[in-house]
Amino acid sequence: MTDTTRKHPIFPPFTDWVDAFALLGGWDGKGPLPGIRVEELVEGDAFVVHAELPGLDPARDIDVTVHDGVLRIHAERHPDKREKQRSEFRYGALAREIRLPQGADDDEIAAEYENGVLTVRVGIARVPTKPRHIPITRIG
Template sequence: MTVDSARKHPVFPPFTEWVDAFALMGGWDGKSPLPGIRVEEVVEDDAFIVHAELPGLDPARDIDVMIEHGVLRIHAERHRDQREPQRTEFRYGALARDIRLPQGAQDDSITASYDAGMLTVRVPIEPLTKQLRHVQIEHR
């Protein structure tokens, strides 16, 4: 019998699972530099799109999306059920994630949707003109 056939589960979880768990613990209060909400950012021709993993939440009650000074803030809160679990690995409480919007973002036209635990925020982007412009110099 070889060692590989005898061991069905690794002794320690993969390093990436340790990093993910540490990041979620540190970012849960929304004040830590480590993220509490996992996001994916996508840039299309005319939009900046953010996908945020927020499973098991009620978007009308538990999720808030805000824009201030060119920063998109996603705030969420997970509440405990009325029943007490015997054992849980779920995290309860508030979490937040700030994402700087790209130049040209039209923050008055942002839309958000929630489906199957995924929050999608779509930020329209105005194309930037890259024209050379000379600045007049005043002489006294």
């Protein structure tokens, strides 16, 4: 006989455990908030961050700031008021901090949100990668 009145399993699905481990940065507990999945790349003269944030209103739910060379994305997913039979959606605050690369221009940042993905572009100046000889001045 099957009990059809149970709405939630006794233990969460294995994928929930794996996702929680990945989003929290492993067992070291980095940061108090679950993380946001991101993709970082360089396109031409810009450092680009794609953040996976489906189902959010960027004007209300997402905040992007930069301070001391660190890009911070903070988002909050609010539960709707409908009665649910079952939900695997995560609600509450999410955050991610990303150190910007050398040469990043804090004044040249743009963000856009499309199809559940936040894209942040940060201008970067090309930094010389060749070793440079530094002359030494003798004193005394």
